[in-house]
Amino acid sequence: METLFALLVGLLVAAGVFLLLSRTIVRVVLGLSFITYGGNLATLTVAGLREDAPPLLTLPGPYVDPLPQALILTAIVIGFATTALLLTVALRAYQVAGHDDVAAFGDNLARDTEAEDGMIADPEHQGPDQPDVEEPRTLVYTARGRE
Amino acid sequence: MTDLAWLTLAPALTPLGFGLLLLWPWVRPVRVGVALAGALLTLAFALGLLAATADGAVLVSALGGWPAPFGIVMTADRLAAGVSVLGAVSAVLAVWQAAADPDPVREKHHLFALMSFLFAGVQLSFLTGDLFNLFVAFEVMLVASYALAVLGSTREQLREGFRYIVMNLAASALLVVACGLAYGVLGTLNFAHLAQRSAELGPNTTVTAVGVLLLLVFAAKGALFPLGFWLPGTYPALPPAVGGFFAAVLTKVGVYALIRVFTTVFTGEAGVTNTLLLLLGTVTMLYGALGAVSQREWRRILAFLVVSSVGYLAFGLGVGTAEAVRASLAYFAVSVLVTAALFALATVAERAAGTRLVRVRGMLDHLPLLAGCFLLCALTVAGLPPTGGFVAKYALVRAGLSQGSVLAVVAVVSALVSSLLILFALLAVWRGFFWGKHPPEDPVRPVPLHLRLPAYVACALVAGLAVFAGPLLERADTTAAELRDNTRYIRGVLGDEPVIIPAAPTGEEGER
Numbered sequence: 001m002e003t004l005f006a007l008l009v010g011l012l013v014a015a016g017v018f019l020l021l022s023r024t025i026v027r028v029v030l031g032l033s034f035i036t037y038g039g040n041l042a043t044l045t046v047a048g049l050r051e052d053a054p055p056l057l058t059l060p061g062p063y064v065d066p067l068p069q070a071l072i073l074t075a076i077v078i079g080f081a082t083t084a085l086l087l088t089v090a091l092r093a094y095q096v097a098g099h100d101d102v103a104a105f106g107d108n109l110a111r112d113t114e115a116e117d118g119m120i121a122d123p124e125h126q127g128p129d130q131p132d133v134e135e136p137r138t139l140v141y142t143a144r145g146r147e
Numbered sequence: 148m149t150d151l152a153w154l155t156l157a158p159a160l161t162p163l164g165f166g167l168l169l170l171w172p173w174v175r176p177v178r179v180g181v182a183l184a185g186a187l188l189t190l191a192f193a194l195g196l197l198a199a200t201a202d203g204a205v206l207v208s209a210l211g212g213w214p215a216p217f218g219i220v221m222t223a224d225r226l227a228a229g230v231s232v233l234g235a236v237s238a239v240l241a242v243w244q245a246a247a248d249p250d251p252v253r254e255k256h257h258l259f260a261l262m263s264f265l266f267a268g269v270q271l272s273f274l275t276g277d278l279f280n281l282f283v284a285f286e287v288m289l290v291a292s293y294a295l296a297v298l299g300s301t302r303e304q305l306r307e308g309f310r311y312i313v314m315n316l317a318a319s320a321l322l323v324v325a326c327g328l329a330y331g332v333l334g335t336l337n338f339a340h341l342a343q344r345s346a347e348l349g350p351n352t353t354v355t356a357v358g359v360l361l362l363l364v365f366a367a368k369g370a371l372f373p374l375g376f377w378l379p380g381t382y383p384a385l386p387p388a389v390g391g392f393f394a395a396v397l398t399k400v401g402v403y404a405l406i407r408v409f410t411t412v413f414t415g416e417a418g419v420t421n422t423l424l425l426l427l428g429t430v431t432m433l434y435g436a437l438g439a440v441s442q443r444e445w446r447r448i449l450a451f452l453v454v455s456s457v458g459y460l461a462f463g464l465g466v467g468t469a470e471a472v473r474a475s476l477a478y479f480a481v482s483v484l485v486t487a488a489l490f491a492l493a494t495v496a497e498r499a500a501g502t503r504l505v506r507v508r509g510m511l512d513h514l515p516l517l518a519g520c521f522l523l524c525a526l527t528v529a530g531l532p533p534t535g536g537f538v539a540k541y542a543l544v545r546a547g548l549s550q551g552s553v554l555a556v557v558a559v560v561s562a563l564v565s566s567l568l569i570l571f572a573l574l575a576v577w578r579g580f581f582w583g584k585h586p587p588e589d590p591v592r593p594v595p596l597h598l599r600l601p602a603y604v605a606c607a608l609v610a611g612l613a614v615f616a617g618p619l620l621e622r623a624d625t626t627a628a629e630l631r632d633n634t635r636y637i638r639g640v641l642g643d644e645p646v647i648i649p650a651a652p653t654g655e656e657g658e659r
Contacts, residue, residue: 006158014432020317025309032316043327068330071279078286082319085290086312087296093305 005045012038025090025100028084029034040072151199152208157192159230159270161185167265172367175254179246181257186242189266190235196228199428203526203629205639207276214511215276215641216340219440220421222276222640226476230403231273232482233505236608237395238266241489243601244388244494253298253386259478261298262389265291272400276640277325278336281404282319285368289315295389296381318367325360331356339640342412342633358413358420369401370382378454379438383446387497390446391490402460402479408580409464410472410630422554425465429558431458437571444503445493452489452528456482464557466550469527474542478645481539481612485527487606488625492521492562493541495602496580499594505576509585511616517599518581520606523576527609529570535612536568538620540566 019031021112049070055066094100165185169178199206206223209215223231242262268288275281293315297308330336332353333344367374374462377400384395409420434529435455442448460482463475495517500507511518523534530540540562547559585591612619629635 014509028313032313032320035317036320036323039324039327042324046331048331068327071323071326071330074279074283078283078319080295082286082290082312083318085293086316086524089293089305089309089312092297092300093309096300096302096305104344 001049002017002045005041005049009038009042009045012041023101024085029090030087032086033079033083036075036083036101040075042074043068043075114124153197154192154199155197155206155208155274157194157222157272158189158235159221161189161192162263162266162270163308166260166267169216169260169263170257175249176252182242182263182344183246185263186235186239186266189270189301190232190239191651193228193231193270194233194271194503196223199223200225200228203625203635206634212295216335216337216508219280220276220337220640221269222636223274224336224636224639225622225629226403226406227273228400228603229476229622229626230242230245230479231270233480234269234396234400236268237270237392237483237487238262240601240605241388241392243604244391244491245386247390247597247601248494250386256298258295258298258386258389261291261294262392265295265392265548268292269400270395273403278329278337278338278341280336282322282326285322285400286319287318288397291367292393295393296530299386301384303384307327308385309602311377311381314367314374318337318364318374321360321367322364325357325364328357330359337640338407338412339637340646342414343412343637343641343646345413354413355419358409359423362420362423364403364463365401365408366427367401368398369405369461370398370454371427371457372434372454372462373427375431375454375457379393379442379447379450382450383503384454387446387490387494389655391487391494392540394450394490395487398453398457399460399483402457402464405461405464406472406475406479406630411633411636414476414633421467423465424461425554425558426456428461428463428465429554429561431455432558432561432565433568434458438584440568440575442572443505445497445505445576446503447624448505449486449489449493449574452569452572453486454560455569456486456528457554458539458565459543459562462562463538463546465558466547466555467629468546468550469627470549471543471546473620473623474546476541476623476626477535478539478543478625480619481535483537484605484612485524486606488520488602488609489528491605492517492524493600493601495594496521499592500580500596501589505579507580507585507589508583509581510591511581513591514581514594516603518577519579522610523606525570525573528610529573530566531570534617535599535609535614536620538616541607542620607646 016031016034018039019027019034022028022031047065049063050062053062053064055064055069162185165181168181190509196206196655200223203225208221210219210221245258245262260304265288265314268284268291271284272281272288293308297304298622326336329341333341333348335341335344348354362376370378378398384391386394405424431457435451435458438451438454439448442451459478460475463471463478490560495509497503499510501516527534527536530536544559544562546554547594
């Protein structure tokens with residue numbers, strides 16, 4: 001049982017890291033969720049897995065420690081809130097940048113010479129309801145990257 | 148438990164309550180007044196905490212009345228009270244700066260309320276006595292900081308804020324795993340009880356693994372070298388007052404957690420984690436200093452100085468002797484105050500010159516007092532006499548040399564080289580901004596006094612560090628001695644009796 005859970009945690013985290021390394025913003029958000037769930041499952045596994053053992057002290061018989069489940073519950077609630085916030089930021093970033101591609105954000109320390117800072121990057125391309133007509137998404141991805 | 152135990156909750160609950168009050172759409176003067184009152188009241192409570200722990204007492208308040216290892220406790224010893232005061236001072240300065248510089252759009256979207264929630268999260272992280280509650284406190288603090296990081300939605304803020312959020316969420320997921328592992332191995336999450344049980348267990352590779360995991364998490368929050376890539380971009384993108392508070396305190400929360408965990412909790416496994424801290428600290432110092440030399444804008448240079456200061460703290464902590472911990476604590480105080488002062492100065496300088504660049508020339512004639520304050524802060528950061536920074540850095544270097552291992556000596560060399568680089572970077576700022584003749588076609592904007600005043604007060608605090616360096620080191624000394632021997636903390640939290648875990652119920656008493 002523990003081995004199965006360990007494999008599952010590994011799979012979830014691996015999928016999460018794979019998605020996290022993607023350039024699409026929504027995939028990054030999904031990747032983070034996967035990693036969080038992997039972490040929660042790991043906590044559950046560490047506390048001990050037993051069949052027919054509810055985390056209820058009032059029932060007779062063997063029971064598992066209820067505390068890790070309380071921890072996971074808290075972590076899930078916090079995870080919901082932060083994921084919602086991150087999605088909001090992602091949506092806003094999409095509206096401002098006009099792409100859902102992380103590359104559209106540009107480099108960390110390099111100044112964007114096109115856009116005066118403090119200004120919205122692409123006033124014409126505000127969001128999904130105003131599609132990007134100037135630069136249609138006909139980008140071709142080849143083995144060498146973007147052309 | 149003493150009568151003053153409620154004081155451990157007050158610095159965290161006060162900003163929380165005032166933050167809720169600030170959600171109400173007051174007119175601006177009232178809102179500013181409420182925000183400032185909240186920050187000042189927090190500072191008053193933190194100072195009360197400082198006075199109450201001055202004799203070495205450990206204040207403990209058990210939430211919900213559950214005694215220590217079973218419920219969540221808030222604890223305050225000398226270290227927690229000290230950093231709580233530093234956080235509250237930075238909070239007052241940040242609110243003051245935000246109040247002096249109206250920003251209608253951000254304020255409409257609850258700038259002051261979010262700042263209050265941020266202060267609450269920071270104080271909660273400082274005063275908690277429980278690993279999982281530390282995770283919750285981190286989240287309270289970080290959610291507020293995420294909102295502040297993207298409040299205003301400029302392109303730069305979104306770009307850097309997204310990076311910041313993703314990095315910190317990944318670190319938070321690791322922290323949950325570390326909490327789970329710690330509970331799985333040691334069966335408790337209370338700091339004092341963790342310390343007791345890991346000591347009973349003796350050297351144990353699993354506990355070391357948990358320690359390394361916690362080290363990675365806190366290094367990410369504190370921006371140690373490979374994990375701090377988000378910082379130099381994020382902090383300059385923030386609005387000035389908020390950026391100043393972020394720079395002064397938020398990375399230091401990660402460092403505080405490192406100090407707490409590796410001096411109070413996992414003391415038995417010091418070897419691996421200390422070596423790692425020393426290595427990361429060595430690289431971080433150089434990385435921050437080189438980054439500061441490479442930049443040409445006020446707050447970008449300062450952001451790299453923040454990175455470098457975290458490196459110095461990790462170095463002191465990694466050396467691990469009582470002397471080194473003492474030096475780290477003194478440097479902690481110096482670093483928080485001087486960073487707040489420098490960011491406040493940068494705000495005034497950017498405002499006066501109308502640009503973020505430092506190559507403006509000739510501002511010495513227009514802002515002589517600002518130039519004096521900058522010189523004082525520059526000397527403090529670079530660690531030259533006669534400032535408090537010199538005292539702290541000298542103590543760090545001496546501690547590193549007296550420990551004498553090869554790695555420590557390498558770290559000392561790195562500390563000296565990066566101090567030199569920092570001095571070079573700040574002299575370049577001085578030469579670029581204050582020296583020379585200002586081009587007449589580029590007018591100097593007047594900065595009203597109420598905008599300059601927070602910066603001058605922050606610099607007065609930095610100057611105070613030089614004057615009161617003796618008492619500061621003395622306090623750092625007693626705090627380090629207290630951290631060195633964690634029995635006092637453990638007994639303060641858990642009491643003198645051994646902790647007895649009640650036997651499992653058999654199920655007979657079922658219908659309770």
